[in-house]
Amino acid sequence: ETGVTQTPRHLVMGMTNKKSLKCEQHLGHNAMYWYKQSAKKPLELMFVYNFKEQTENNSVPSRFSPECPNSSHLFLHLHTLQPEDSALYLCASSQDRLAPDTQYFGPGTRLTVL
Amino acid sequence: DQQVKQNSPSLSVQEGRISILNCDYTNSMFDYFLWYKKYPAEGPTFLISISSIKDKNEDGRFTVFLNKSAKHLSLHIVPSQPGDSAVYFCAALSGANNLFFGTGTRLTVIP
Numbered sequence: 204e205t206g207v208t209q210t211p212r213h214l215v216m217g218m219t220n221k222k223s224l225k226c227e228q229h230l231g232h233n234a235m236y237w238y239k240q241s242a243k244k245p246l247e248l249m250f251v252y253n254f255k256e257q258t259e260n261n262s263v264p265s266r267f268s269p270e271c272p273n274s275s276h277l278f279l280h281l282h283t284l285q286p287e288d289s290a291l292y293l294c295a296s297s298q299d300r301l302a303p304d305t306q307y308f309g310p311g312t313r314l315t316v317l
Numbered sequence: 318d319q320q321v322k323q324n325s326p327s328l329s330v331q332e333g334r335i336s337i338l339n340c341d342y343t344n345s346m347f348d349y350f351l352w353y354k355k356y357p358a359e360g361p362t363f364l365i366s367i368s369s370i371k372d373k374n375e376d377g378r379f380t381v382f383l384n385k386s387a388k389h390l391s392l393h394i395v396p397s398q399p400g401d402s403a404v405y406f407c408a409a410l411s412g413a414n415n416l417f418f419g420t421g422t423r424l425t426v427i428p
Contacts, residue, residue, distance in 0.1 A: 207360065243326075245319060246361075246406070246418040259415070293360055303416050304349055308360030 206230065207309035209294050215315045216284065224279040224312045226294030232307070234300045235277040237269060238293040240311075246293065252277060253300035284316045320344045321409050323419035331427050336394040338422050340407030343388065347409040347417075352381060352392050355404045355421070364405070365392070397426045 237249040251259035252271040268280040295306040348369040353361035367374040407419040
């Protein structure tokens with residue numbers, strides 16, 4: 204498998220559920236990103252990891268909890284979400300944090316919170 | 318407030334004609350601009366970029382123009398092909414900071 208993969212592709216969850224989104228990159232990159240795209244809004248950066256260390260948290264609510272166990276994997280743990288959190292969640296990677304202009308994106312997870 | 322704006326949510330163009338997608342920005346510190354293309358059920362893919370020291374960059378059928386004084390850039394696709402039908406995102410970068418994206422323009426090329 205090549206590029207950036209994300210699972211699941213679709214997720215429906217209740218407000219009391221706990222779920223996790225997974226991202227995996229096969230590009231040998233060192234930086235990984237989570238973005239949120241809500242309807243009619245631009246992509247919003249949520250978190251940045253560089254060499255497994257979180258370098259940016261863009262004022263994201265604590266009900267979103269990222270985890271980066273190694274440079275190839277990135278998770279987004281979700282708990283007690285709100286309906287307004289329904290969106291497309293995109294993962295991306297780049298060679299390193301200093302090269303954000305060469306980000307490769309995964310296909311995204313379409314999340315619906317009931 | 319959005320720093321990168323794409324005011325046209327959609328655009329339809331006849332095959333073979335020119336497609337022009339527009340993007341405006343507000344932050345004068347942006348020094349690098351990119352266009353991404355997104356097909357349904359796929360993530361955005363990088364298409365073409367331009368540095369603020371240039372006013373034009375061309376790659377095959379795709380040309381990006383930058384007007385720094387107007388804080389405006391545009392993507393020209395000529396000739397347009399049905400396979401170009403996708404959502405196009407404009408993005409801007411300041412130094413090594415984060416990318417700021419526009420809301421996208423859906424291009425439909427009519428055969």
